[in-house]
Amino acid sequence: MNQERNIYVSPETRQKLACIPEETEGGEVVSGKLVDERGREYAIRDGIPALIFPPMLEGEQKETLDYYDGVADVYDDVANLSFRIQYVDEQKARRDFVKLLDLQPGSRVLELACGTGRDSEIIAGELGAEGQLYLSDISRSMLLRCKEKLRGVSVPVEFAVANACYLPFPDDYFDAVFSFGGLGVFGDIAQSLKEIVRVAKVGAKVVAGDESMPPWLYETEYGRILLNNNPLFKKAIPFEHVPVEARDVAVRWIIGGVYYLIEFVVGEGEPKADFDLEIPGRRGGTxxxxxxxxxxxxxxxxxxxxxxxxxxxxxxxxxxxxxxxxxxxxxxxxxxxxxxxxxxxx
Ligand SMILES: C[S@@+](CC[C@H](N)C(=O)[O-])C[C@H]1O[C@@H](n2cnc3c(N)ncnc32)[C@H](O)[C@@H]1O
Incomplete structure (x- = not known):
């Protein structure tokens, strides 16, 4: 972790965190802690701060964390299957997702639930030394693989163990926020989408996606075979949780039509309209x-x-x-x- 790029805030109180290094290597903090004004400490290990809130995860979030901690070693061996089954070229598909972020070399980008970094690598390739890439995941084991994969990229990268529902980042910071494959198991999707909007600047691009089979495929043989293997396809696209700040919202079904990708631009508050425009005609008024x-x-x-x-x-x-x-x-x-x-x- 680089101290100059310590933008972290407490995921609980959003107070700025101070970095207290213990071991450093080439200017990077390898171990130490981040501390808030009340003295609450967040440990840094292997250059990765653990900024999880709540400190003890429960229910679906705990199960998800245990699952991904357990499969981190083999994730990269099997992740390609979901694409291959659908005759889809994973690299091309992921490059297409990332294109939707409209990145510039100097963009500040956040990826949530980055896992082992299969999209992070592509995002990093779009950014230059003047950009910033913050990668976070609830599973340290997944993140460690991601860190390994991104060794040597030219953009400065920071990693944090964090819960997508309580982000340890300041308000209005990022030009783009990306997340693929985790949204459906975040536990509180509404809260995490609100957090995404909070940390994004007005005008920032958000792209997020996950499994969701559209209802017209439920009763097909194609749909039944896929659902039998992965019940997450039954999850609905979380339209009701899309924040009011979302503008130019577009959704598409991808990878055989059983995953979705939703993209929007972050606006300010509710949309605006001229509700005082006089309406001509017999009814009149505005x-x-x-x-x-x-x-x-x-x-x-x-x-x-x-x-x-x-x-x-x-x-x-x-x-x-x-x-x-x-x-x-x-x-x-x-x-x-x-x-x-x-x-x-x-
Ligand atoms: C299917 S993997 C997707 C990883 C990667 N984005 C990809 O496309 O290969 C889902 C990821 O979501 C992460 N995750 C699940 N719940 C999370 C949460 N509440 N906050 C942050 N990450 C979470 C998991 O640890 C896992 O790495």
């Missing part, structure tokens, strides 16, 4: 007046009368009704009351 100006309704006869009166006035229904209600309310309230509180919240 989208805002139609939403906020809803009254309790009137009897059908009153409605028919109002329509005739509106027609006679030549106004839109909005302008006629707004005028009539305003005048009636003013005369009911009198001058003193009009000047006071005008909304009792009902």
């Amino acid at each position: 989208l805002r007046s139609r939403y906020y100006g809803r009254l309790e309704g009137v009897a059908p006869e009153t409605y028919a009368l109002a329509q005739r009166a509106r027609d006679k006035s030549g106004k839109s229904m909005h302008d006629w009704l707004d005028g009539v209600v305003r005048e009636a309310a003013k005369s009911e309230l009198g001058d003193a009351e009009q000047a006071g509180e005008n909304n009792d919240g009902e």
Whole structure:
């Protein structure tokens, strides 16, 4: 770990962490600790800080961690199978995923659940010495293989053991965030997507994907054979957890149509629209007046009368009704009351 690239924050409190090295080699911290202002310590071993929160994982997250710690040795021997079964060239497919990030040599990139680095290598190849690549995974064993694989790349790379639901990175830092193959088992997908948006700059590109068979394949022989082997194909694309900040969202089914890749650009807050644009026509008003100006309704006869009166006035229904209600309310309230509180919240 390079101290100059210590951008880490506490995954619990988001306070900045100070680095206290014990052993260094060629300017890199091999062992030591990161410490927050309350004195909470995160150990650094083999140049990799362990920034896991919560400290004791439970349920699906614990099972996932144990599983990947257990298969790290053989992961690279079998990872290619999912692509080969689908007649897909893994390298080409992964290069296509990475292309969607629109990387520049100087981009700051975060990859979550990087595993043994099968995409990380490709991402690193798109970045130059002025770029930054932060790689994280919940499994130290997977990450150690990734570190080995990325030895000698020109972009500065940092590795951290971290839970994708509690990221140890500062707000608004990355130009691009990538994750493939882990999302479905993150435990709290909504939380991890919120975290991705938090650490990404406005305008950053996010690309994430995992298994998800579309419903039209469930009852095919193709679908049944794949589902029999891997129940994760039954996981739905987490549309309901895509953050409101997501803009230009696109989704595609890839690798035989049983994995998805979702991409979006990070925006600010909810999308904006001109809800005060006057809408021409007999109904009139604006989208805002139609939403906020809803009254309790009137009897059908009153409605028919109002329509005739509106027609006679030549106004839109909005302008006629707004005028009539305003005048009636003013005369009911009198001058003193009009000047006071005008909304009792009902
Ligand atoms: C199927 S592997 C994918 C690895 C790599 N991205 C690839 O495409 O080969 C899933 C990875 O997700 C990681 N993972 C699972 N849950 C995680 C979590 N909550 N936070 C971070 N990483 C997680 C696992 O440790 C594992 O390395």
